[in-house]
Amino acid sequence: MERRTRVRFAPSPTGPLHMGGVRTALYNYLYAKQRGGDFIIRIEDTDSHRFVPGAEEYIIEALNWCGIIPDEGVDSNGKVVETASPRHPHAPYRQSQRKPIYRAYAEQLIANGYAYYAFDTSEELEKARADAEASKETFIYNQVTRMKMRNSLTLPEDEVKRLLEETSDWTVRFKMPENTVVKMDDLIRGHIEVNTDTLDDKVLWKRADELPTYHLANIVDDHLMEISEVIRGEEWLPSLPLHYMLYKAFGWEDTMPRFAHLSLLLKPVGNGKLSKRDGDKMGFPVFPLKWTNAEGETSRGYREDGYFPEAFVNMLAMLGWNPGDDREMFSMEELVAAFSLDKVQKAGAKFNPEKAHWYNREYLRLKTDEELTDLLVPILEEHGINVVDCPKCALTAGAEFNAAGGDLSKHIFTRDYVRSVVAFTKERATFVKDFWDIASYLFVSPEDFERFGISRSAATEGAPRPVDPRAKVYDDSLTAPFLAKDVDKFWKPEIVEMVEKVGAFVKGYDGMWSVEGVEAALEEFIKGNEWPMGKVMNATRLALAGSASGLGIADIVARIGKKETSARIAYAIDRLRH
RNA sequence: GCUGGGUUCGUAUAACGGUUAGUACUCAAGAUUCUCAAUCUUGCAAUAGGAGUUCGAUUCUCCUACCCAGUACCA
Numbered sequence: 093m094e095r096r097t098r099v100r101f102a103p104s105p106t107g108p109l110h111m112g113g114v115r116t117a118l119y120n121y122l123y124a125k126q127r128g129g130d131f132i133i134r135i136e137d138t139d140s141h142r143f144v145p146g147a148e149e150y151i152i153e154a155l156n157w158c159g160i161i162p163d164e165g166v167d168s169n170g171k172v173v174e175t176a177s178p179r180h181p182h183a184p185y186r187q188s189q190r191k192p193i194y195r196a197y198a199e200q201l202i203a204n205g206y207a208y209y210a211f212d213t214s215e216e217l218e219k220a221r222a223d224a225e226a227s228k229e230t231f232i233y234n235q236v237t238r239m240k241m242r243n244s245l246t247l248p249e250d251e252v253k254r255l256l257e258e259t260s261d262w263t264v265r266f267k268m269p270e271n272t273v274v275k276m277d278d279l280i281r282g283h284i285e286v287n288t289d290t291l292d293d294k295v296l297w298k299r300a301d302e303l304p305t306y307h308l309a310n311i312v313d314d315h316l317m318e319i320s321e322v323i324r325g326e327e328w329l330p331s332l333p334l335h336y337m338l339y340k341a342f343g344w345e346d347t348m349p350r351f352a353h354l355s356l357l358l359k360p361v362g363n364g365k366l367s368k369r370d371g372d373k374m375g376f377p378v379f380p381l382k383w384t385n386a387e388g389e390t391s392r393g394y395r396e397d398g399y400f401p402e403a404f405v406n407m408l409a410m411l412g413w414n415p416g417d418d419r420e421m422f423s424m425e426e427l428v429a430a431f432s433l434d435k436v437q438k439a440g441a442k443f444n445p446e447k448a449h450w451y452n453r454e455y456l457r458l459k460t461d462e463e464l465t466d467l468l469v470p471i472l473e474e475h476g477i478n479v480v481d482c483p484k485c486a487l488t489a490g491a492e493f494n495a496a497g498g499d500l501s502k503h504i505f506t507r508d509y510v511r512s513v514v515a516f517t518k519e520r521a522t523f524v525k526d527f528w529d530i531a532s533y534l535f536v537s538p539e540d541f542e543r544f545g546i547s548r549s550a551a552t553e554g555a556p557r558p559v560d561p562r563a564k565v566y567d568d569s570l571t572a573p574f575l576a577k578d579v580d581k582f583w584k585p586e587i588v589e590m591v592e593k594v595g596a597f598v599k600g601y602d603g604m605w606s607v608e609g610v611e612a613a614l615e616e617f618i619k620g621n622e623w624p625m626g627k628v629m630n631a632t633r634l635a636l637a638g639s640a641s642g643l644g645i646a647d648i649v650a651r652i653g654k655k656e657t658s659a660r661i662a663y664a665i666d667r668l669r670h
Numbered sequence: 671g672c673u674g675g676g677u678u679c680g681u682a683u684a685a686c687g688g689u690u691a692g693u694a695c696u697c698a699a700g701a702u703u704c705u706c707a708a709u710c711u712u713g714c715a716a717u718a719g720g721a722g723u724u725c726g727a728u729u730c731u732c733c734u735a736c737c738c739a740g741u742a743c744c745a
Contacts, residue, residue, distance in 0.1 A: 139745065142744065330674060330675085361680090364737090414684075437682090442681060517707095632704085
């Protein structure tokens with residue numbers, strides 16, 4: 093009989109969702125959608141001590157940002173559903189609210205001999221562990237030690253009854269059978285066998301807070317929610333035998349979900365799983381969204397770092413899964429169509445921040461100029477640049493636009509100007525915010541760099557200064573806002589003369605005002621004078637952009653206009669006089 | 671320690687038991703351009719080690735090494 097596909101992502105709200113968790117959610121989502129099934133979110137908050145305020149909201153917002161939208165568990169308003177309804181017959185989806193459900197199941201196991209009451213206090217257990225450690229052994233509460241402990245297997249019936257009534261810190265433990273081989277199947281790993289003698293008697297339910305532990309809550313809820321496949325992290329593989337035994341003990345073997353255990357995400361270098369520390373150290377986020385903890389420490393997020401959710405999701409999907417061919421670019425719909433659990437890698441995947449960059453660049457190039465303009469405008473505004481939708485709108489502000497639609501002196505630009513900048517610089521950008529670093533000088537003149545927080549001093553290059561004494565002709569304060577090493581290299585007296593004439597030529601140029609027109613005219617002018625093209629162009633760029641490397645001269649001139657071009661050249665000559 | 675899982679270029683991965691072990695990222699070189707970037711071309715680079723099965727092993731079996739997880743009244 094074909095069962096409806098129903099899978100769940102069951103995070104614990106003990107902190108922000110890690111990117112590995114996002115991947116688990118994504119694989120669940122893809123699996124469900126491909127089979128026309130349901131993707132459910134369930135909040136596993138059975139540990140009252142580790143609850144972190146805001147974590148649940150964070151998890152849902154993060155999944156939402158990624159486009160991983162639950163069919164059940166969360167309502168259209170993005171809140172976890174608390175009461176059952178036709179659309180949510182399995183509510184509530186927060187385990188703390190399902191508290192009354194679990195006790196009866198724990199007692200059912202006891203009644204059928206699959207579990208027992210344990211009265212050992214945490215102090216007694218700690219002592220047992222310490223004693224075992226002293227003799228270089230590990231204490232395990234299992235079929236050999238349980239007969240030495242205080243529980244309903246060892247205590248007289250009336251004593252058990254008394255303790256149940258009079259004390260309130262007892263637990264229910266699973267009675268793991270002896271010497272039984274549990275035969276399991278994993279959708280990713282294949283057949284696995286484990287002998288129950290290596291397993292312990294896990295606590296299933298705690299009287300102290302009347303809550304189940306993960307194992308009981310998980311099995312009961314997966315059963316009640318009619319989960320068909322459990323796709324979860326590898327850290328759960330060791331408890332799979334217990335879960336199999338629980339399904340058997342409850343008599344739910346016929347509807348037991350199939351299991352798939354995903355490998356972990358590993359740190360880029362060295363060994364071990366990806367941690368927040370690695371991200372901080374190597375400069376990449378490990379969380380989808382920014383997160384600030386109770387101590388006020390902030391962790392960066394992919395969203396805030398400027399990643400497109402599509403790029404993040406695509407990158408994550410390819411970490412430990414492949415479509416079986418060479419394709420690397422996948423939209424969510426394409427992932428849904430192509431996904432398959434048997435193409436999921438068994439081994440852990442080392443996360444590669446470079447590849448994440450590459451994905452973002454690819455997705456940036458896929459965006460239209462219009463979309464990128466929409467995203468760039470707020471960033472420009474943050475930097476103090478004004479963008480107006482139409483030239484007329486700015487008339488009241490007294491803007492005088494050049495041919496490209498910009499007023500450099502008042503820092504007011506039309507959307508068309510911004511779009512044109514986007515169009516010819518998008519090949520150079522990885523993130524939308526890169527446009528500012530690439531093209532800030534198309535919005536701000538060098539003399540205003542400092543005021544707009546743009547630096548061209550050598551110190552910002554990050555590299556140590558050259559040791560060659562000849563390389564150091566100018567002091568930073570003398571050359572700013574021009575890049576000192578480029579001043580050194582290109583700002584030679586004989587070249588400066590030529591640059592000055594280039595400025596005059598542009599001022600007097602009355603041909604076609606386009607990148608192509610300006611480019612051809614400049615080339616003809618420089619070559620006609622038999623000047624060294626490279627040296628003149630680099631020195632000109634230094635005057636116009638503050639650095640000898642960057643956008644093409646004609647690209648710059650065509651945007652900033654005649655007046656600004658000659659003004660910048662004049663400023664550079666004046667500033668760098670010596 | 672014990673139990674379980676894992677191991678193909680630096681990274682992510684491909685390869686009915688038969689390929690010159692492929693692709694992408696990174697890196698390097700060349701081409702191109704006024705520079706830088708982009709782009710194009712080329713290149714560097716891997717089956718953890720050892721046995722066995724087989725005509726033939728990256729692929730199957732075993733051993734060793736290394737890595738990861740679990741070993742809580744946490745999930």
